[in-house]
Amino acid sequence: MPTTNAEPRYGAVAQALHWTIAGLIVVQFVLAKLAERLPLGMHKLILLARHKSFGMTILALAVLRLAWRLANPPPPLPPGMRRAAKTTAAATHTAIYALLFAMPLTGWLMSSAKNYSVSWFGLFTWPNLIGPNEPAFKLLRETHGILSKLLFALVILHVLAALKHHFWDRDDVLRRMLPVRRPRMRS
Ligand code: HEM
Known part of the structure; x- marks a missing residue:
């Protein structure tokens, strides 16, 4: 698979960044929800420390991903897609990108405002x-919580x-973000 994006699919770097960040977002929600249920104590602090480390990892990956996307524009959407659907897709992607920065930054600022250190897996602060x-x-x-719901x-x-x-329109929009070989080549 090529490293860079080449029509009709995303390249290996864009795919790796997409799925790594997606997985880490799931991890973030699970850690935050587990920590929320615990009383203040060692367990809660350990879960929040992991949450912070993974969150800062997402911030670093979001910087890389944005830079990579600017250098490698994504393959165009299927020509058969309606204009409203294309606009909704662009707005959703822009908002998700913005939140990939806003979530870690509000978390980092929140911890700073409380004078809690933000370590990266105990390796540095x-x-x-x-x-x-x-x-x-x-x-x-409050902002971090509201943005997480958004x-x-x-x-x-x-x-x-x-x-x-994938299942209704039966086009390649999902498959082009997957490491599969044969696209359906439908629009
Ligand atoms: C994309 C990255 C992140 C996601 C998706 C995320 C998600 C969440 C969620 C869902 C909650 C629970 C909010 C609620 O329901 O009230 C939460 C809480 C929290 N997050 Fe994050 N977070 C991220 C990054 C960070 C970072 C980088 C830090 C700190 C450096 C951080 C620090 C915290 C803390 C301390 C809490 C607990 C707040 C409290 O005391 O209630 N988060 N986060």
Whole structure:
């Protein structure tokens, strides 16, 4: 499979970044929801530390992914798609990209505002972005929670759209993001 995007499919780098980030987002939701149920203590802090490390990994991968996308424009959508569907797809993708930055940044800022260090799997510590600030912490925690619900809704929409393309429209939109050999070559 070619490394770069080449019509009609995504290349290996774009696919690897897409599926790695998708998997890490699932991990993030699971860790956050498990931590939420626990009382403050060692277990909760360990889960949140992992959540922070994976979150910072997503931020780094989002930077790489955006740079790669700018250098390698995605293959065009099937010509048969209606204009409204293309506009919805573009808006959803833009919003997901924005949240891939906004979620880690609000988390990082939130931890900084509480003066909790953000370590990367115990290997090094990211610098605090702001000083201790309780009102900012509360606002950022609220924002992080609201954005997570928005991201959740958009990811569900994104997955449903991909499944609709595959099973209903029977085009190559999902397959071109998968390491499969033979595209259906339908539009
Ligand atoms: C794409 C990356 C991320 C996703 C999808 C994500 C998702 C979530 C979710 C779903 C929650 C539960 C929110 C709620 O229902 O109230 C949460 C909580 C939390 N997140 Fe993240 N997060 C991400 C990145 C980060 C990063 C990078 C940090 C810190 C460096 C962070 C720190 C926290 C903390 C401390 C909480 C618990 C807040 C509390 O005390 O209630 N998150 N996150």
